[in-house]
Amino acid sequence: MDIRNKTIVVTGATGGIGRAVARELSDEGATLILVARNAQRLSGLVNELGGDRHVAVSADISDDAGRRDIVKACRSTGSDGISLIINAAGTNSFGWFEKQSADAVRDLLDVNLLSPILLTLDLLPLLQQQKSSRIINIGSTFGSIGYPGFSAYCASKFGLRGFTEALRRELADTGTRVSYIAPRATRTDLNSDTVIAMNDELGTAMDDPALVAEEVMRVIRGPANSDKYIGWPEKLFVRVNALFPGIVDNSLRKQLPTIRRFARSKT
Numbered sequence: 001m002d003i004r005n006k007t008i009v010v011t012g013a014t015g016g017i018g019r020a021v022a023r024e025l026s027d028e029g030a031t032l033i034l035v036a037r038n039a040q041r042l043s044g045l046v047n048e049l050g051g052d053r054h055v056a057v058s059a060d061i062s063d064d065a066g067r068r069d070i071v072k073a074c075r076s077t078g079s080d081g082i083s084l085i086i087n088a089a090g091t092n093s094f095g096w097f098e099k100q101s102a103d104a105v106r107d108l109l110d111v112n113l114l115s116p117i118l119l120t121l122d123l124l125p126l127l128q129q130q131k132s133s134r135i136i137n138i139g140s141t142f143g144s145i146g147y148p149g150f151s152a153y154c155a156s157k158f159g160l161r162g163f164t165e166a167l168r169r170e171l172a173d174t175g176t177r178v179s180y181i182a183p184r185a186t187r188t189d190l191n192s193d194t195v196i197a198m199n200d201e202l203g204t205a206m207d208d209p210a211l212v213a214e215e216v217m218r219v220i221r222g223p224a225n226s227d228k229y230i231g232w233p234e235k236l237f238v239r240v241n242a243l244f245p246g247i248v249d250n251s252l253r254k255q256l257p258t259i260r261r262f263a264r265s266k267t
C-alpha cells in the first residue's frame with residue numbers, strides 16, 4: 001500500500017511501538033489520527049512529528065464515548081474514508097493468575113481484545129469507503145504461546161489473533177485486508193522493571209520498538225493479508241507450540257521456578 005496522503009488511525013500512538021510506527025508513517029506522508037488517553041503526551045507527539053496535518057484524539061478505547069470521538073475525528077479528517085487502522089493500544093499485567101483481581105482481568109481483556117474489535121466494527125464503514133484498505137492488529141508472541149504469569153494477557157492476544165484470522169477470511173472478497181503482527185518482548189513501558197529483570201535472567205531477547213515499526217512498515221508495503229511473527233527463535237517456537245505443545249510445556253516447566261520468583265517479588 002502506498003501510504004502518501006492516506007488517512008491512517010494509530011491507537012496506542014504515544015506508546016513505545018505506536019510512537020515508532022507513527023514516526024515512520026508521518027515521514028512517508030500519511031495523515032495520522034493519533035489515539036491515546038493522555039492528551040499531553042499526544043500533543044507532544046504531534047509536535048515531534050511536526051505535521052499540522054495530524055490529529056490527536058485523546059480517548060479511552062474501552063469507553064463508548066471514547067470510540068465515538070475517534071469515529072468523529074475520522075469522519076472529519078478523512079472525508080473519503082480512512083485507509084488503514086493500526087490497533088496498537090494495549091496493556092499488560094504480569095503476575096500469578098490466582099493473585100489477579102477480577103477487575104484487573106476484565107480491564108485487560110477490555111483494552112486488549114474487546115475494544116480493538118469494537119473500534120474495528122465502528123471504523124469498518126469508513127475503511128470500506130476506500131477501494132483498498134487495511135486493518136493491522138498488533139498481537140504478541142504470547143498470542144500463540146501461553147506463558148506463565150501472563151494468563152489474561154495471553155488470552156487477550158490469542159483472542160485478537162482469532163478475530164484477525166476470521167475477519168480476514170470474511171473480508172477476503174472485499175478491498176479490505178486484515179493482518180496480525182506479533183512482536184516478541186520489546187523495550188517499552190509496557191514491561192515493568194520486574195519483567196525486564198526476569199527477561200534478562202531467562203535470556204529472553206527484547207527488541208527495540210524501532211525494529212517493530214520497521215516490520216510493521218514491511219507488512220504495510222508488502223503483500224496484503226500477510227501476518228508477521230517477529231524474532232528468532234520465537235517464530236519457530238510458535239510453530240513448535242502449534243504442532244507439539246508438550247515440548248513447550250516441558251521447556252517452560254524448567255523456567256517455572258524463576259518466573260514464580262519474579263511474579264512473587266513484583267511491586
Ligand SMILES: NC(=O)c1ccc[n+]([C@@H]2O[C@H](COP(=O)([O-])OP(=O)(O)OC[C@H]3O[C@@H](n4cnc5c(N)ncnc54)[C@H](OP(=O)(O)O)[C@@H]3O)[C@@H](O)[C@H]2O)c1
Pocket residue numbers: 011012013014015016017018035036037038039041059060061062087088089090091111138139140141182183184185186187188189190191
Ligand atoms: N512491549 C512489548 O514487549 C510487546 C510485546 C508484544 C506485543 N506488544 C503489543 O504492542 C502494542 C503496543 O505496546 P507498547 O509496548 O508500545 O506499549 P506501551 O508503551 O505501554 O504503550 C501503550 C499505548 O497504549 C495506550 N493505551 C493504553 N490503554 C489505552 C486505552 N484504554 N485507550 C486508549 N489508549 C490506550 C497508551 O497511552 P495512554 O496510557 O495515554 O492511553 C500508550 O499509547 C500492545 O498491543 C502490546 O500488547 C508489546
